[in-house]
Amino acid sequence: MKKQESIDAQFSSGNRNTGFTASQIYYSTYQVAKLTSHLELHPKDYSSQLGLWKLLGKRRRLLTYLSNSNTGLYVKILNKLGIRGLKGR
DSSP: OHHHHHHHHHHSTTOOOTTOHHHHHHHHHHHHHHHHHHHHHOTTOHHHHHHHHHHHHHHHHHHHHHHHHOHHHHHHHHHHHTOOOOTTO
């Protein structure tokens, strides 16, 4: 689980808590990138497409929670990952 360890080290200051919201957002962004590249090669893989949509919904809910609880960390994660923020925020 080397990838997860590097994720935790980047966002949680060495905290190995996989329940930490920032590490969950980072890991789901990593999975989104993997699924997106897979779907570029296999455009008719509808089960992977459904998984991507579910993962994007989960990441959106995590971002909503983080923006309500810790706005500074929310902005830091958006800048670090290069993803768009939530609409209307």
